[in-house]
Amino acid sequence: MVSGRPDSAFRRLLRYGFADPAAAARLLDEPELATLRTDTLFLDALGATADPDLALIGLVRLVEALDTEAQTLLDTVRTAKPLRDRLLGVLGASAALADHLATHPHDWKALVTYESTDLHPGVEEFEEALSDVVSPDTLRVAYRRAILSIAARDVCGTSDVAETAAELADLATATLRAALRLAEAEAPEDAALCRLAVIAMGKCGGHELNYVSDVDVVYVAEPAGGGPADREAREARGADGTNATNGAKGAGGGDAEGEALRAATRLAAHMMRICSDSTPEGTIWPVDANLRPEGRNGPLVRTLSSHVAYYQRWAKTWEFQALLKARPVAGDLALGAEYVEAVAPMVWQAADRENFVTDTQQMRRRVVASIPAAQLDRELKLGPGGLRDVEFAVQLLQLVHGRGDPTLRSSTTLDALDALAAGGYVGRQDAASLDSAYRFLRTMEHRIQLYQMRRTHLMPSSDADQRRLGRSLGYRSEPVAELHKAWRRHAAAVRRLHEKLFYRPLLDAVAQLDVGEARLSPKAAVQRLEALGYADPGAALRHLEALASGVSRKAAIQRTLLPVLLGWFADSADPDAGLLGFRKVSDALGKTPWYLRLLRDEGAAAENLARVLSAGRYAPDLLLRAPEAVAILGDEHGLRPRSRTALVQETLSAVGRAGDAEQAVVAARGVRRRELFRTAAADLIGAYGTEGAAPQDPAASLDRVGDALTDLNSATLSGALRAAVGAQWGDELPARFTVIGLGRFGGHEMGYGSDADVLFVHEPRDGIDEQEAGKAAFAVATEMRRLLQLPTADPPLVIDADLRPEGKSGALVRSLSSYAAYYRRWSLVWESQALLRAQYVAGDEDLGARFLALVDPLRYPVGGPDDDAVREIRRLKARMESERLPRGADPTTHMKLGRGGLTDVEWTVQLLQLRHGAEVAGLRTTRTRAALAAALAAGLLGQEDARVLDEAWVLASRLRNAVTLVRGVRGRPADTFPSESRELAGVGRYLGYGPGHVGEMLDDSRRVTRRARLVVERLFYGAA
Template identity: 75%
Template structure:
């Protein structure tokens, strides 16, 4: 019974000791079973020191109530008299609801926490084997395992062991458990045990001696026949034993489960045999294994079964691990492994992911393991499977700065401690930081944060995650900078050979040149060099994530040299994260965009402006170009000014295309490739149109002042008229004029011809910019006909002489520059030709098919692969466009939607009109978009146009990255192109040829 007046003082004391439910705690303290404890102030102090005093008190009441009457006094007496035991027991009860449940089910197991001897403080495998020795089946093994786990958790929460020691003890307990489970399996099947030798190899965190409280235990099984036994039957027997071992540990019983045993890291994964001989393992690793498998083997450790056989396995595979960095596919494998760090995390969980999220545990482990693989081939001190030991060895060897290693060690320990305490609460496998306030409070208090546990926990977690995220990049590249800058002698002792190895492993084909660039950028004590040393660790990582890191670094050096004295340049990159990443992506993606940028380095500013990547409207561009032309002293300077605008805007377009194709933190990858193609086509078309308009104005001003004696217009044809130009496309045009009132026709024609000649001369002046070639070969009579005609001449020609191919070509005719009213009248003139009333006759259809077949046989370049030629090959641009154009000429008179110069728009209209089924329309559209993107990619990557995939491996890889393929998947890209265009060709055969 509660003494009157005592409640209020107890209530306040409970609040002071950290109880969140003091009323409930008072009721629990009043239960008869706690009569010997409730008035002792030592108990409240001890409860208040736990992570969750309310949870600890509830667990204590359950434990005391579960004791037999004869044992209850012993427990309470020990609790009050032995401080180490009291701290251990209450510490566990306040941190783990699951272990409190275990103690309530097995009330005598508290006695395992009483001993306090040297051997008990840091037990190893032998001590844990003793603790499991009496287990004879799966249920008793689970009980014994939890009893041992209880002692590990007690040492952990009381600070007797640190997080690394606790992880090592958990790995040792797992080792002892695997041995006990194998012993149980052998006793159940003695005949199998006699027939084979079976070694259990621990992998992952168990192999690395850094296990979690709740984790899969990754293993590999190696089997050999006993002397005189048949190998096939012995491996079958070993497989039965291994399967039984896995069931003993993994299956759920009335006592719960221990942990799943996962053998999926074995050769061929879950599709491969569970047990292999040593020679079979070696054959697989020597021939088929991927780089990530060697990375996994870095932690391999023989733990159970035939330890001699296990040691032979480790000795055999270790040399292969340390040769992995020399493998041909190491670089793309490394890049792919880097992406796996944050892959497959649900978006709603990424901010709470302690393991896989940015700045999480996997970042540390991956960084350390990669550096081990790179440098461990020549330095055996790096061959540890334990993350923190390996990190210390990397620092001692000069591969990582000591200050960086110290910060990373601290962050890793904190994050692992968080992970341990989160899992310990309910003994569930999770890496998510909880959202509930009470869970966060308990977690913070368990880590020693007591003033404001939730706020302090979030602050410390974010601080350590930020350190990891920063150092994840810095670990790879900062030592390189310190080595070449020579500002901190003795801090990092990375040799030129080691620096070259690191750069080579990360994809740099010319490490020596890369080191020279780094030295030029980062050496010295100037403010510029200091900012570069801040920027480069992250930039180098972005370069390494591309198909051509060397080009990215070289381009960055050139841009930095050009803008080095410009005050805003480095400040922009330092302060605007998006600008730096955008620049890195652009510089390492190919030749076109960097070449454009180096001709006008100030265009870097576009990359830091949120609006900078949006294309400018045609009207705005035309005003700028014509104003620049008007200010120029002569025609040559006028066209140079127009080209300057085109160069800048072409860079803007290419940069936006690359950034949206690759995806960055601020600009996610564009999910619709067709939208990218449309944006590029529209932007490049507008650029060429306004450049031609500028050349026209310059040519007129040079001889006639402000007005030409004849009205003059430029009509776009082909992809130009279709607003579908690529980066390397020519501009197909027709020139039309009409004499002004009172001007003689011959004089007007001479003026028109002179202005065309001058425009072509101006546009063909030598320049380092991508050329703008105007092609008038689609004019009446082709190359044999006059370059420019009057509107009346066009009308007479088309009325009398026009051929079906000319009508087809006019499907793309659209005004581009010059006199808009004249251009509109030209379009009115040609509409009846391109959309003939009642459609095409059969003779015309046959003629179009004949022309297409002739083009296929004659125009494909000799030696070109017809399955990979984007323009003229099977299912390529020509196939799709001729098919759509035939539909336009046959049905355009009746379907207004078909009266467009744009291919995709016409295809969509044909589908909407029921002229082409949905699946066929989608097939043609997909093939046309893909072929267009291939041509754009080739120009972006090589800096010159091309219709086929590049043969150079680096260029081909860059095209693949632009098209959205991960490193190492070039073959998949080519296969996909052939498959998509093959399907498109089948549609063309049906719709165009009527097959």
């Protein structure tokens, strides 16, 4: 090879992945490697390693260290593929293990064996490998030799990451046992005085240890020869662990117990030093006992009763989370088993503690907040999207749901995740994503630590280290770029799923349940349901059994959901209706895979559904006709009202796909049904508000409901118009045709039970005879009404055209010129008043605008109405009060026609609009509340009068909506308070009155309307 110019050998080494082919060529030229220099299999094996340069250097160092025995190694490397791959794989991944082999060259023979018993050794095999140790240093050497074999299986893919972590935990177990034997051998008198059990915690306890990690332990001890009977006797004498928070007494106790604890403490401390001390042979790992009661301030060793007393009285939430992984590993295993058996019930009761879920979530936030900013983007373990996110999410789910489901009580993260998925607590796809991400992140962590055998969880910063890491994970073409791409993808998945699972609203509700309720006898269950307020607990129990019986995954998820839902239903005015509705929806969607997953996983979907189903009949009736609309409740933006433009486009598209006019109106109704549910659900849940207004602001919510219903009904009319035109005329009607909304429709104030007050206006197209155009327009209007009156179980959209000129006896449709002639010659004052609410809603928008321009002088007359017109308005109002109020109705509580009701407020505001609309631009609005605000701003009424009128109008409008929501689509008229107690309670809940406050609601209503009536009598009926 010519210096400075790559030759074929140089290029060949580059292709094998060498970063420094010149140095590699020099090493391959060494006489010792003469037999391997041109060996393609050997070079292929080097090229397959994480770092071919590192592997080759390590091999040369090993050969030099072996000296006369080097040829045996080289011959074996050349002829035995298993050894070749394992040895070079380790040397290419770990400089630290290459150092070990250079120091202890004969340990390469530990990689020769390739038999079934060698593939996945357990504690017994590792104990056998450590059986000859006679000193701490020989233990360290034997430990590294065992690590060498584990690493070989890891980097060659013989063991996956979970098996590698389990092997490391088993090796740690064998090492702790060997270290304890050495400590006991040096102090046999201490060993004779006590029974000492070593309990592994953390990753060691969970069989998921890293290559380099603190090994977390807890120590428990008893006097030698002391069994349960002796312990009970000591407790009876007072040594029952009440000294759990006193370090001196906790470590001392009585004479025999105190001696035993002091002896056990010396043995434990000695064992820790053997593992933790650094010598020329290195360090095994630190043994960390800070998870013990009181942490580093507490005694190192305690009796079992002292441990139990501490956990019963003083332990914090995180300590029970730590105990989830407790496992006896060394010393007196029988005593260790007693310890685990004693603390396990407390672990699975931890979720019952007040604020358990919140405390656990806050602890995770504190961990993230403590990470130095410079390291946050490099953290594989503690940072967002890291290993801790997976572990905390899994552990929290285990502790909450594992109280009643023993299958979840695994100390190993991936096993627990599998169990959570199998039990339906986590979606299969979510579990698979977490499993894949966790394995990827743990493999990254292992390979980073393996390089120098150092405890770290940070992505290395140098390109060379990242290249080695990427190649160790199988990325070859662009190792660094591919590594970062995969890391970002997995970290994003972990973060998303952690947020979804760890902060799942359902968790806190489940944690607050008494798990014993799920196992009540039928009689006790009926009593419990009755206590919750279910009027028919027997029927409720049958619903529960139908939903949750069996061993299917669906039933398992239902068993998780139902205890929480029962409580939410019970918090409503009609728990029975809520549960019945839930069963019906579940029956309809039971085979749909996303339904229960949505309720379990997505935000507040389950609570939203419970509130909607138990708040009355209207929304559940809609949902049962379109159960797939339940997905709206789990969508972050699902409860936001859609724009009129979007609604019209969707409705017209649905109509356009239909085969005929009747199918078209069915399609339009389908859109309307879903959007009515969206509006009602958002209203019931309290999701409506306006910019700058609190979501629960009743007036803001009412305005949004009015807008949403008006826009939706406008879209429905647009669809019916398209269907009516298309059935006979195709794309173009001989006449331009527009629909003008009046009343609450024109005012954007529609309620759930409102009719659509309209006027139909047409104009002949160019070249079309006016009579022909009029016939076509009449046919379209008639067909629209027919289509919208077809029988349906949906809330009807009733078209009311009685406010047209001449009322019911007048023409259903008029041309724009006919309206102009009529209003010029015959218009009455009540028609001018009705036109105050005129607004374009569907059809030809330009024609609609010209109609509104035509009527503006009538509704906003210059100088206002004369005295005769004002007297006529007052006469009509008085006549309405005396004639239209239903017989027997209480005028103090009738929300539309009663004293201080809707018409009182609206006629008062409309009189102000007629009088001053020409001069005050703000009054030229179709919306009652906006006109009222404009009148206040213009000084036409005082602030208190405006507040009183607004309050009364909002109350009456909300009451009408509430009654419809409670009674349902086919309910009775909605202008008075219901007489049936549950319906009245439901209305009260909607209006913000809790259980037992119905009387207060009625009193408040009468007070509000009484005050409004006084203002109306002064402003409307007073002097002109």
